[in-house]
Amino acid sequence: MNLEEKLKRQSRIRNFSIIAHIDHGKSTLADRILERTGALTDREMKDQTLDAMDLERERGITIKLNSVQLTYTAKDGEEYIFHLIDTPGHVDFSYEVSRSLAACEGALLIVDAAQGIEAQTLANVYLALDNDLEILPVINKIDLPSAEPERVRQEVEDVIGLDASEAVLASAKSGIGIEDILEQIVEKVPAPQGDPEGPLQALIFDSLYDPYRGVVAYIRITEGSVKVGDKIRMMATGKEFEVNELGVFNPKPVAKKELSVGDVGFLTAAIKNVGDSRVGDTITSVKNPAANPLPGYRRMNPMVYCGLYPVDSAQYNDLREALERLELNDSSLQYEAETSQALGFGFRCGFLGLLHMEIVQERIEREFNIDLITTAPSVIYQVKLTDGEEIIIDNPAMMPDAQSIAEVQEPYVKATIMAPNDYVGAIMELCQGKRGDFIDMQYMDESRVNIVYHIPLSEIVYDFFDQLKSSTKGYASFDYELIGYRASNLVKMDILLNAEKIDALSIIVHRDFAYDRGKDITETLKDLIPRQQFEVPIQASIGQKIVARSTIKAMRKNVLAKCYGGDISRKRKLLEKQKEGKKRMKTVGKVEVPQEAFMAVLRQDNTKNN
């Protein structure tokens, strides 16, 4: 292809992604676009093609990004090349979202015609605006009986400040409005800028590990071009590789010899570790390197930590291998070996957020078949000691004695909550109970409000989501971002079972809340831990002082009475079932403790906030 042909092709490329709240119809719309552009025949069409992992399908969310190349013949008779770049739909992955948006020139903003704008959508629209994207509003689900497209159109204008007069009214489910959306992409999304003969700049917006090919980097070429056999350099890590494979997804992978400005596709180069091709990094050519990397690269740091331990300590090495395998695909997962007196050998793992944590746990249990004990998640505390030293604590058990601490700082987030105004009282009460500072409240229209609080991240980590959902009947949506550290009056609370301190159950609490929290935890543990052959006291202590206690009574009767008319196999099965249950417990001291007890600190007395 000569330069003229390249430029002509470039002028017909449109790169875009879809921004939507969960359930507002993003995947369905993506499917309709794939169908309409002939990327998939009906038979190949599995519903919601872009969400490939089982977990994603089950949870209805996208975790890993995908990009697809499509061809569309517009009404002007020209054939256009579309790259649809999918984005994860969850706050834990906002950095990945920002990088995939950076790979686009435009974004479809899908808003549910009945539900209107949600907090998560708003956050992603701001990310898109930060990246100078052309935003095309689409009001979806207009065929629902409860649809109010005009109200939602007004909301888009009022809340986001976008011109929504040309917003497409669509129903992805029924195939209404798809043609208009595709035409608007051609008309309104700008073609990629950049010089096909300039020094290579390619943005990595995702990467995954393939056991046969090494890391597969998902890239967007912003400047120059890259060919198979080229020597390339990762600008953040400085690592150099030789390109083995280039290609695009349609959505099946199709090999290409060259990718040029505006192209979105994949690259392999015998890269052994996803850490060497980090999301947000820029690939350049060794021979003709770019002067600067593309802006916006950040190394992602975990926000939430927890301990992962195998129930069966013989599976420690299996767990290590599982983490190694997952890390290949997930550069934001961090872990290091740790030892707990109660739980034995395991790992302290760092995650981007709670969902990320749950996903990793579930993948380990499902894909690697390891029963896990998870300790309650903790945030990272910055601790100033009396001797002037500053330390970082990601495991409450490691918190030094109160006497040697000068100050403890904890991370705060800005929490944005959107809800119908009937729930303002409930939301404020909840946030107040979570040590939140009220910052702002704005009416988005006559019935919906946007409330902003500053709240300690540790309080978000403790069942904030669940409580928000239950106190607003599911109508509130929620988003948060880290805003920095603040000093708080925090203390370590230990839990003792049968007079033995259980390190895995220690937590850090605000002093004013310590008594109530201790009471909740000891009561919850009493319910979660089955009776033993002896009485088991449960205590919560701060330093030497016991602040709460409860008691698990000794088991008094556990015996199978019936004869079952000679059905001995049934008796055996019942006993086997009881024994299996016991084997899934961890023996701590002399007490058999079920897995879920180690998460007990997360379960709070919900009646308080309702």
Add this chain to the structure above:
Amino acid sequence: MVNAVYLHIPFCDYICHYCDFNKVFMQGQPVDDYLAHMDLEMKHTLEQFPTDRIETIFVGGGTPTALNEEQLERFLKDVQNRFGPYLCDSIEFSMEANPGSVTPEKLRIMKAYGVNRLSIGAQAFQDSLLNKLGRGHSVAEIGEIVQMAQNEGFVNLSLDLMFGLPDQTIHQFSESITKAIELGITHISSYSLQVEKKTVFYNKWRKGELPLPTEEAEADMYEMLITRLEKAGLLQYEISNFAKPGFESKHNITYWKNNEYYGIGAGAHSYIDGVRRANAGPLKQYMTKIDESGFPYMDDNVLTENERMEEEMFMGLRMKEGVSKEAFQKKFNHSIEDVFSEQINKLVQNQLIQDTGTHITLTEQGFFLGNEVFQEFLAI
């Protein structure tokens, strides 16, 4: 060689709210056809797995006394016809009998065909509780059936009593024990309620509508049961069974000693030559299988030696006398200590079992926490 027979009559006039045994509402069922198939099964079983001596027969249900006089006579005649030649002099021939479904004539038929022990489903002595259990009889009818049986010359009478029932108070259970003792029977089986799937109680329990007593209350009831019955001369010989000396149920001891038995009828279980089998439960399937192959059982479960040893322990320990070391050695050619030393040491240390020198037995606490003991012997 098999020396015990279990026969299952799956018909009931009403369905109790806790019962998950194989049973059907009687009305409109092909009772005669079913009895004919049981006869065939007895015939084929004896041909395939011969015996030289039958020591116990137990007819359970369902409600065997739901059969009318004609059906009852036909059934017992078949049993006598098939097993009669092998019955020993000391035969224990038990039949379950339900208050309200027994007449003097039925009792005379039973007696005529050799039934010499009745197991009476009393369950409770409060009409309010009987009603909650879905039992179709009254407290008065319990007294009547015992009286009737005694009049007809039945001496060996057992009564079933339940505890741990929804809303049952310890006072009510105490009253039931007193009244049972007053009836002058020779044996009591007393089971705590187990909420089983596919029962009315299970559905209520899932909805949170079954007010069961606490573990404490249930343990208190069990404790009282043992004390009160022992005082009345009904001695505990198994976790749930009490008898005047000499009136222990030989048939149930067959199960606990892990000896073999025939199982005849829909959903019945057998244990023959080291193989456990379960018959098809649904009547139609039961009869079709017999028509097609002569036998109604589904699959063979051939026990390994380890499984047999495990069962020897978790069944045998249910009895007060426990597991005999000598009998174990004789049966398996291994000493009990060789096979289970680890488990025995642990449980002795936890004071749940004891070694008497000749036997391994449950301690007093062990009777309350039997499952903690039994589980230990399972190799999972």
